[in-house]
Every structure is written in C-alpha cells, then in structure tokens.
Amino acid sequence: MKILQSCWPTLAWILLATLPRTSLAEQEEVTPAEYERWKTELSNWGRWGADDEIGALNLITQEKRLEALALAREGVSVSLAGDIDTVEAVDNPNPYEHTMLSISSDQLNVRYHGIAHTHIDALAHVNDDGTFYNGYAPDPERTLAEGHERSSIHNLKHGVLTRGVLMDFPRVRGVPYLEPGTAIGVEDLEAWERETGIRVSAGDALLIRTGVWARREAEGPWLRGRREGGRSAGLHPSVIPWLRERDVALIGSDHPTYVAPSNIPGAVHDFAILHLGVHMMDNADLRALGEVAAEQGRWEFLLMLAPLAVPGGTGSPLNPIAVF
Numbered sequence: 644m645k646i647l648q649s650c651w652p653t654l655a656w657i658l659l660a661t662l663p664r665t666s667l668a669e670q671e672e673v674t675p676a677e678y679e680r681w682k683t684e685l686s687n688w689g690r691w692g693a694d695d696e697i698g699a700l701n702l703i704t705q706e707k708r709l710e711a712l713a714l715a716r717e718g719v720s721v722s723l724a725g726d727i728d729t730v731e732a733v734d735n736p737n738p739y740e741h742t743m744l745s746i747s748s749d750q751l752n753v754r755y756h757g758i759a760h761t762h763i764d765a766l767a768h769v770n771d772d773g774t775f776y777n778g779y780a781p782d783p784e785r786t787l788a789e790g791h792e793r794s795s796i797h798n799l800k801h802g803v804l805t806r807g808v809l810m811d812f813p814r815v816r817g818v819p820y821l822e823p824g825t826a827i828g829v830e831d832l833e834a835w836e837r838e839t840g841i842r843v844s845a846g847d848a849l850l851i852r853t854g855v856w857a858r859r860e861a862e863g864p865w866l867r868g869r870r871e872g873g874r875s876a877g878l879h880p881s882v883i884p885w886l887r888e889r890d891v892a893l894i895g896s897d898h899p900t901y902v903a904p905s906n907i908p909g910a911v912h913d914f915a916i917l918h919l920g921v922h923m924m925d926n927a928d929l930r931a932l933g934e935v936a937a938e939q940g941r942w943e944f945l946l947m948l949a950p951l952a953v954p955g956g957t958g959s960p961l962n963p964i965a966v967f
Contacts, residue, residue: 672906673880678914685887687920688777695777696794698766698920699892702846703805711806715945715966721935723895723963724761725856725928727751732864735759755960756925758868758875758899763950764923766794768957769916776920790955799922799959800952805892806847807946807965810835811933813854819861820854823874826902827851829885839942845890848946852929853877855897867898869908877902880910887919893948895924895963924948924963932965939967 691701727739737754744750755762766776774780779793786792812827813820815835821827836842843849853876855867867875875898886894894900894915900923901911915921936942945966950959 671881673883673910675907678880678907678910681883681914682918685884686918687887688918690920693777695920696766696779697798698776698922699890700799700803700920700922702890702892703803704846707806707846708804711804711945714806714943717939717967719935719939719967721932721965721967723850723924723927723929723932723965724961725926727753728759734859734864734867753960756958758926761926761928761961761963762924762958763796763799763948763961764916764925764958765791765796765798765956766916766920766922767791767796767955768923769913771917776917786955790953791957792955795954796950796956796959797952797954799948799950802950803848803893803922803946803948805946807850807944808841808843808847809850809852809929809932809936809942809944811852811929811936811942813852813857814933814937818854820858821876823858823865823867823876824902824904825853825876826879827853827877827882828879829882832882832885841943843889843891846892847889848893848895848924849886849891850924850927850929850932850946851878851894851896851900852933853897855926856928856930867903869901869903873903875901875903878911880905880907880914883911883914886911886915886921891921893922893924895927895929897927897929899923899925924961927963935965935967941967 687698727741728735729739729741731738737757740752742750753760775794781792866873877896877898878900879902899912901909912923916923947964948961950961953959
C-alpha cells in the first residue's frame, strides 16, 4: 500500500496528461439567447426561501462540514492568498496602500474587487439593472449611505468550512500556466474527475487553477479580464449548467473564473453570483496548494474561509486556508 501511495502522483500525471487540451476556438459558443434562458431555467432564486441571503452556501450542511473535517488527516495547512500587492500595474490599477504609522503600527487601504487582490465576493456584488440574487433590489441612495441591507458579506461572519476540490490544469498539462484565452469546458472538468476518482458534489468548493500568477512572474503583468483587449484563461460559459447540476457551493480561481475574450464577458463569474447564489473567491494564489496536493497525491481537502465581518459589505479581502 505504501508503494502504491508513493507512486500515485507520478501515475496521476501520466493519466491526467490525456486530458483534452481545449482552446477557446474549440468550444461551441453559448448564444445570448441560451444565456438568457438559463437565467430562468437554472436559477436558485427562491430555492431556499424568499428571505435567503446566502444562496448555495445552504448546501454546506452540518454533515458536509464533518465530512470536510475528516479530510484533515496530515495536519498540513496551506494559504491560498497572494501577498498584498502595493505596485500599480496594468492588471493592478488599485494597489494596496500599506503605510507605516510608527515602528509598531501600520495602516492598510485597499479597493479589493477586480483582478489583482485575493478576495471573496458577496451576493451583494453583482446585479442586473439594480437587482441582486433572489430578487433583492435595494434603494441605491440608502445603500451608498449605509451599505446593503441583505446578502452582504456579513452573512459569512462565522466562516465557511467545506470540502475543497482543486483542478490544477497547468500541472496536468505539463505547462507552468495556461495561455491567456484558453477555455476550460465541461469535458475538461469531467476528465479530471474520471482520472482522479473525485466527483464534485453538492456543497463543494471548486477551485480552478489556470496559472495566472506563474505567468505573471515569468512574463510580467498583462491586460486581463473583461476590459477591452483583456485575455485570460478560465471557465467557458458552457460550464454553467454543469455547475448548477453539481450544486457547487463556492467557486475559486486565480482569476475571476471566466475566459476572456468571450462573447458573453464575465459570464461564469456573474451568472454564478447573481443566478446560482454562489459566492466567488477571486485571485487566489493556488500554486502552493497545487504543490502540496501533488505531494499528498490527493485533490480534496478541508477548506476554511473567514471573511472580515463588514455589515453591508460587498465582499472582503481573504486569506483562505486548506488543510490536508
């Protein structure tokens, strides 16, 4: 048994090397009409009641938490956060401001939403013409003055604890990073499941590594995201029904979880928050997690998130922790 366990990481790469090497051009585009239809067909609005403010986190039951705790067998912990970035760049227009006030005191200021800083989005982050998840339509002036009455990050004050599943696509393809514009489709997700023997299930946190930070380190900053000319590897819009079918509770990536360019900019990220009620963890640094997962020979682990307790807030900077 020990021999088999020690050989598993090597065997895994041999098997996973057969994963399809999809590109944006090879994916069948989701039409705007399909996307609009999904807003009704796949919606989680009302699923947990008219007053629901946490969406798919309802899928993380007490039993799910206990199952996740059982995955912490080795006592090895890994941070999924990038270090704070105080340098302005094309992909970091709003850097952290870190000021030393004295030799024993300092101050941090940050505009954390975007593509630079590790953070979690509340369900009060994405709206369609002023309407947020589950039909919440706040008064704009009051919200600007006082913050959100519903669906804010304060709902996560007691933390999130569940099973995390990492899909490290650069690693299995034998490259340091996916090239910008590479799309990840359902066939990629399911090929990973077949070869690892791990099936994404209700209440899981699905983590997708594309290699953003490895590429940035090697090539320097580049224009990413949905800004004109932006290019990013990520989930293709066609995976949206799969995410709903599997009842994923939380999604995280080293980028805001969408491919760019796309005919539906920001599709997976925005649809998941607004219509599925899935909180999104953006700009995580998953390199260390991938290394430890490979060493351990397993891609599931206990994942713990503890956002700042901000009443009315649209999200929070974050230092997520995985435990094996």
